[in-house]
Amino acid sequence: MSALTKVFTDEIRKIEETHWAEMVSKPYRLTHHLMPPCGWLNDPNGLSWYQGRYHVFFQYSPFEVKGGLKFWGHYSSEDLINWTYEGVSLYPDSPADCHGVYSGSALAEEETLHLFYTGNVKLDGDYDYINNGRCANTLHVESKDGIEFGIKENVIPCTQYPEDYTCHIRDPKVWKEGDRYRMVLGGRRKDDHGAVLLYSSRDLKQWNLDGELTTEEKFGYMWECPDMFELSGNEILSVSPQGVEREEYRYQNIYLSGYFILRDGKVFKEDFREWDMGFDFYAPQTFVDKKGRRILIGWMGMPDAEEEYVNNTLEEGWQHCLTVPRELKYCNGKVYQYPVEELMNLRRWKKKLCDADRETETDGAFDLELQVQKGPAKVVLADIFKLEYRDGILVLEMDQQAGAGRRTRKACIEELRSIRILADTSAAEIYVNEGEVVFSVRFYGKGTKHRLKIEAEGFRGGIWKLEKMSITRCL
Structure with a gap:
């Protein structure tokens, strides 16, 4: 050395x-x-x-x-x-x-x-x-x-x-x-x-x-x-x-x-x-x-x-x-x-979601999976962002405070079939149609609890709380 x-x-x-x-x-x-x-x-x-x-x-x-x-x-x-x-x-x-x-x-x-x-x-x-x-x-x-x-x-x-x-x-x-x-x-x-x-x-x-x-x-x-x-x-x-x-x-x-x-x-x-x-x-x-x-x-x-x-x-x-x-x-x-499939090992309890369960509360990091029927759809994570699909256009719109300068991003897709959101304390990765389109974003909200609202003609899926990865230090 x-x-x-x-x-x-x-x-x-x-x-x-x-x-x-x-x-x-x-x-x-x-x-x-x-x-x-x-x-x-x-x-x-x-x-x-x-x-x-x-x-x-x-x-x-x-x-x-x-x-x-x-x-x-x-x-x-x-x-x-x-x-x-x-x-x-x-x-x-x-x-x-x-x-x-x-x-x-x-x-x-x-x-x-x-x-x-x-x-x-x-x-x-x-x-x-x-x-x-x-x-x-x-x-x-x-x-x-x-x-x-x-x-x-x-x-x-x-x-x-x-x-x-x-x-x-x-x-x-x-x-x-x-x-x-x-x-x-x-x-x-x-x-x-x-x-x-x-x-x-x-x-x-x-x-x-x-x-x-x-x-x-x-x-x-x-x-x-x-x-x-x-x-x-x-x-x-x-x-x-x-x-x-x-x-x-x-x-x-x-x-x-x-x-x-x-x-x-x-x-x-x-x-x-x-x-x-x-x-x-x-x-x-x-x-x-x-x-x-x-x-x-x-x-x-x-x-x-x-x-x-x-x-x-x-x-x-x-x-x-x-x-x-x-x-x-x-x-x-x-x-x-x-x-990668290994991330599923961080999942803990699951709450099933369907047409009758359009709102739930998140607390900390979570993993959301939704299968969506054809037509308009919207997923809102209160005080963080809104993801909306309509007429071939997918729009990610950030809350003004949580976005901290980030506002709107758009993508063109033929149809919406599925949404997966990996949400962390200040980062989210959104995978649409099994990864045909992806949005990665940092955000800075207040607290860890947020209301999640889903608007679609028909959907089913689940939301899991995510455990922390283990990170140790080599001394």
Whole structure:
């Protein structure tokens, strides 16, 4: 451990120790969403199944609740509901990442867990840090136990990127395909055209540039957090575009996250479909677990949007969380996403709901499932939000105080068949039609008890109280 790493480690342990005891006592602290012990959390990173455990790393600024110098925090679990906080795994402690350990991915092999990430370096001087003044290196580290990581290797220095790209190249996602390794990197070309760079390697050390993927017509100036995978025989590219003009029924956030289903190895603008229609979702990443499931986790936050989204957790000394793990399935030309089945183990008592039971009271975190007959429908969580479907339009409308800047989001669907709501103390994930459409949102209501009202011509379902996930700290 270098002297700088030891300084970071000691200071982070001190501040985490102060906040850890408060994690269960603060009113907005969450019960079934991963969050930072203190400070700021953003992108999920290094998602993997390795040596009998799930590993979830995340970008972490422990010293700054509004974001700052980035590290990688680390959670692990055997079952996705009982978690251990493993502490900080990667530090900005080398010349190639001295201004931040930025996003990246994991490649789990039998004896080794490989992490690839972007090392951020900003030069001192009069720079715009887009076309000059920034170095974004692609770094590689290895671990034999998933906890301790070895020497950092700069496998793609910033000087080796294509000349027609800006300094904004980042977020490597690595996987194995046949007898070679592949990587995608998100990028911003000098003509302000978002794209993904494709690389390949035989040994994880030497990487060759194979080309790029982008739309013929410009679709945003930057594509962040790329992910490429196969699902039911379909090749899928997931990206988070920046700079796409907003519309009423789509592209409603300042930045987007969505996917293309490739056609003949190409992407087309008209094929882009958003992962999540809510206010708080960005930078998702996927991985395959021991059961062969493709699982997605996203950041329940939004960068560069402080004027639109007030986060009342700032006073508690922390900000942001991750979504619950979602299993992906391909159906009818779309990718559906739904909470992993393990979360049902948090369910406790159940109250059945039907046409005769249109109102009930919730207390704390809950899991609601409804099957709805065709026609208009409305679900109201008093003082928090209203979800209403009518004439092919689904509208999520937030209470003014609970929304804290969040107001309305819309989605177009042909019909409404089902609704599932996973509600936490200050976060909700709404799954429509078994995950055909999803809304993720943070909220800040008064107290934990709320009246739930359902309006529909016919419905049946149930509501469960949710136990807290177990989160322990590795000392």
